[in-house]
Structures are given as structure tokens and as C-alpha cells.
Amino acid sequence: MNKQKRKSLERKGWKLGSAEEFLGLSKEESAYIELKMKLSANLKKLRSEKKLTQIELAKVIKSSQSRVAKLETGDPSVSLDLIIRSLLALGTSNKDIARAISS
Amino acid sequence: MNKQKRKSLERKGWKLGSAEEFLGLSKEESAYIELKMKLSANLKKLRSEKKLTQIELAKVIKSSQSRVAKLETGDPSVSLDLIIRSLLALGTSNKDIARAISS
DNA sequence: TGACAATATGTCATATCTGACATATATTTA
DNA sequence: TAAATATATGTCAGATATGACATATTGTCA
Structure with missing residues (x-):
């Protein structure tokens, strides 16, 4: 993960810990964040494919x-x-879901 | 999901809702539970392969x-x-993780 | 452009998940 | 077998995620 990407995540409120911790844990941490990002993107894609508004999806879930x-x-x-x-x-x-994670 | 399986899950505290709800939601609900079960099983397998005790794993996480x-x-x-x-x-x-989910 | 629909952001009370602890129940080893 | 070690279960105060709401921002179309 580059500096810019990190900054962007931190702006959004991701707690990436101190520099040392960050280096020490980056593998798990970034894998976890990456996983969430992939699935989020998938959800967004799916909703738009189904031509649902966020309000409509909200009702469904x-x-x-x-x-x-x-x-x-x-x-x-x-x-x-x-x-x-x-x-x-x-x-x-x-x-x-597995496919989305692997992609 | 058969009756016995359902009973087993309910004993463990899974809230499967009323009969109607259960029938209505079973697909998502059981997919979600199945997902968790698969990953749990994977975790257990992984820990035992690494010959860690639960206490040791607890420290790691x-x-x-x-x-x-x-x-x-x-x-x-x-x-x-x-x-x-x-x-x-x-x-x-x-x-x-994707592999575990697909298996 | 302006009005309208869709999406994003901020906040908060409540619901759910958390680690930790005690203790029960296996499982292993001597 | 008994003692030691490992795992499971119950509980709870504190931490985190939740839906809901208000409101800001963005996009779309006349």
C-alpha cells in the first residue's frame, strides 16, 4: 500500500496505527481492508446492475x-x-462471494 | 436445511425466526450461517495444523x-x-479464504 | 440555469460483539 | 486411576456497529 492510498484510508477514518505497528501488521490489516473494499465494490456494482436506488436496497436489507x-x-x-x-x-x-474475494 | 440441523443451530442460539420467516429467508440466512461455519471450521483446522493451543492463538489475535x-x-x-x-x-x-468459502 | 432525485456525510441512542473472567467439561499423560 | 492440560460454556461491562434522522453534496433533466 502506498502513502497516498494510506492517507486516503486514514482520511476516511481507518485506524492504521503507528508507523511501527503499521509496518508490523500491514499484511493482515491491508488484506482485511482490501477484502472489505472488494465486497463493497461488488455490492455497488450489483445494485446498479439491478437498477435499484440506495433507498430501495435499504428496504430489501x-x-x-x-x-x-x-x-x-x-x-x-x-x-x-x-x-x-x-x-x-x-x-x-x-x-x-468467493469469486469477488479472489478477483 | 433439515429439521435436525435446524434444531441443532437453535440450541446454539441462532435465531431463525418464526416458521414463515424461516421459510421466507432461509436462502440468505442459511447461506450466511453456512459461510460462517465453513470459515470457523477452517480456522480450527488451521490452528491444529499449526499445533497451537487456543490460548496461543488467543495471544496472536x-x-x-x-x-x-x-x-x-x-x-x-x-x-x-x-x-x-x-x-x-x-x-x-x-x-x-475464497477457497474455503467455495469448498 | 433551477428544481428534483440520488448519493454522501455527520450524529446519536440503542443493539450487538468484544475480551476477560469463572467454571464446567473433555482430553491427554504419568 | 488422578493430575495436568486443553477446550467449552456462561456471564457481563465496555467497545463497536447499527438504523434512523438531518443535512450536505452530487448528478440529471427540463
């Missing part, structure tokens, strides 16, 4: 427009659980 | 023995986030 926006923009307050539940609610199979 | 036990037994109080973070901490790659 019993959440709110603002949370859907956060889901899609990779807000750090959003859990993997919610991202994956949302994907499943849109009919994504476990195999498709 | 900065948690406790009891939470590791819950992670591995599919306790409903455990989030996907924690399962995946733990896998990553043990050196599992995103691709391997």
Missing part, C-alpha cells in the same frame, strides 16, 4: 439509505457481516 | 481462550469480521 451509502463507500463503521448479508440479500451465492 | 473456543464452535455471538481477522492473522490469504 432492512436498513437505511445512509447506511447503504456507507456500505458502498467503504466507511470503516461498516462490518463485513453487513456487507456480506447485503450481498446475500441481493441473491449473491457463496461461490460468487 | 489479541483475544481470549474462551473467544477462540466460541470462534471455533460457531457461537452466534461471533462476527464474520472476527473469524476473518483471525484467519488473516494466521497467514491465510484472501485467495485461501
